[in-house]
Amino acid sequence: MTRTKCFSVCLATTSLVTAIACSNSDKPCTVGDNTTCKDKGDGYVCEAVTDGTTGCFKPLTVKGQVIDGQSKAGIANARVLARDSNNVAVSPIAVTATDGTYSLEVPAVRDTNGVVQSLQVSLRADAQGYQSFPGGIRIALPFDLNTATGDPPVLQAPPTTIALFSTGQGGNGWVSGTVKSSKAPGTVVDIAGATGIADKDGTFVVFNVPPGNVTVSGYVGGVNLTPAQATVTANTETTGVVLNEAGVANGSVTGTLSIVNGGGASTTSVVLVIDDTFNTTLERGDVPVGLRAGNVTNAYTISNVPDGKYAVIPAYENDGLTRDPDTSIAGTQIQHITVAGGVASVTGFKVTGALAVIKPGANEPEVVTGNPTFNWKDDSSEDAYHLQVFDTFGTVVWDQPSLPSSSGADPSVPYAGPALTSGAWYQFRVTSLKNNTPIARTEDLRGIFIEQ
Numbered sequence: 001m002t003r004t005k006c007f008s009v010c011l012a013t014t015s016l017v018t019a020i021a022c023s024n025s026d027k028p029c030t031v032g033d034n035t036t037c038k039d040k041g042d043g044y045v046c047e048a049v050t051d052g053t054t055g056c057f058k059p060l061t062v063k064g065q066v067i068d069g070q071s072k073a074g075i076a077n078a079r080v081l082a083r084d085s086n087n088v089a090v091s092p093i094a095v096t097a098t099d100g101t102y103s104l105e106v107p108a109v110r111d112t113n114g115v116v117q118s119l120q121v122s123l124r125a126d127a128q129g130y131q132s133f134p135g136g137i138r139i140a141l142p143f144d145l146n147t148a149t150g151d152p153p154v155l156q157a158p159p160t161t162i163a164l165f166s167t168g169q170g171g172n173g174w175v176s177g178t179v180k181s182s183k184a185p186g187t188v189v190d191i192a193g194a195t196g197i198a199d200k201d202g203t204f205v206v207f208n209v210p211p212g213n214v215t216v217s218g219y220v221g222g223v224n225l226t227p228a229q230a231t232v233t234a235n236t237e238t239t240g241v242v243l244n245e246a247g248v249a250n251g252s253v254t255g256t257l258s259i260v261n262g263g264g265a266s267t268t269s270v271v272l273v274i275d276d277t278f279n280t281t282l283e284r285g286d287v288p289v290g291l292r293a294g295n296v297t298n299a300y301t302i303s304n305v306p307d308g309k310y311a312v313i314p315a316y317e318n319d320g321l322t323r324d325p326d327t328s329i330a331g332t333q334i335q336h337i338t339v340a341g342g343v344a345s346v347t348g349f350k351v352t353g354a355l356a357v358i359k360p361g362a363n364e365p366e367v368v369t370g371n372p373t374f375n376w377k378d379d380s381s382e383d384a385y386h387l388q389v390f391d392t393f394g395t396v397v398w399d400q401p402s403l404p405s406s407s408g409a410d411p412s413v414p415y416a417g418p419a420l421t422s423g424a425w426y427q428f429r430v431t432s433l434k435n436n437t438p439i440a441r442t443e444d445l446r447g448i449f450i451e452q
Contacts, residue, residue: 029054031107043152050111057114058152060145062104064160066096066125069423074100075164078127079205081197082106085120085142087289089185093199096127108145108153116153119145123162124197128174128207130164132195136392137282137427137448141364163423165392167208173232176205177241179218179225186289187220189243191230193276195286209238218243219274221290222304251305251339255346256298257314258331263353265320269294270349272302275309275336281394283334284444285311305339312337314349318363318445324350325431325438355379355430355442358410360449365425369452371415374428378410379440382432387413392425402433420451 029036029046037044037056044056066078076098082091094102109117122140125133134140141159148155179187184202188195191214196206198218206216211234218225224246230238253272259265270293277285293300296314312335315321324332331350338344358375360366374387383405389398398417411430420426427448431441 048109060108060153063156066100066162069163069165081124082121125162171234172208174207175238178202179243181245188288219288249306253302257349259351268315270314272310278311315351322354324352325441357446361447365448373414379432384433386431
């Protein structure tokens, strides 16, 4: 695709000659205001260009479908949003058609020839009666916008088909409104653990809210948002809720951690999870934009934290490390804090090397057929293993609390629990034991598999 040129004509007149010249510079447009491309015709959008200018291009579209994970039928009225690696919303929200299909127009930086530049994005999807994606054990796989093809560019790939799983709960309502803030895109809106994400224009919908009087709160690094009150009715939308910006978030969370027997891994991260959303079984939840410290070796600080209650989780991401599973010693428990401006201090965490997953799900979710066999690297110090299999909601579907030592070989354990559901997501986790004391475990985001 070539960049659309907008030419201007300059006239220079003398008594002897008239010269006509054309400038090769583009007519500027305004990113976010596609009316500034209207002279190019319908459908052009204004995008940033790598040379620091702007230009009018045919838009990049991400296409896909939101389906029921069990029936495979399309889900209507689901909301789909693209986010960057920092969970900031980079697209408007698309609402699915009756067959679950959607078309998401995603802004994309171009070079001077109109070629889409690299940007890793992932998708979030929400629908009434379904668990949000990502959610539970399920993670959103990133994909690169520069893999779009055609003119105009279109991206449709396996990660753009999103399966959602029914919560099995009826009678809930849903809440819609607007975050009025300079940092609205990507704001996590929380209602008693049910969440939605604010669009680029600040609009949001939170599905699956139990009926009654509720508090609506918003979380994004850098600003405080004034909570709002709403009354929710079963099977009905509550509209017009507004979360107003209430000033700069000046809270911070500080702490330390020590990495012991890291197995070659030397840095980790610490994240803040909204306490309402924290799943005690899976030990995870929603992490708002900006509430993460990376490249942590010892001391860390997370700044610009909005007021609220959080669970503090170290070594959550895939980095070869985990929080030490031996809860009999200090520094191994997830900590819960309240931030109300000022500094919230967290006592030191102990982090250790992880048990490496071999299969399934060593690096990303893996499709399996039939009953899987679980493999992981042997822990030479153990005398037993504890293996658990969870479904996407955090329910334990198979529990083997005392598997024998593998005597130096990498363990291999066939699944022998209740029948697995086709299309469903699961995760296996393993903890090594010494004298019934946990000494190492697999990482939080590995060992995920999808039953074929």
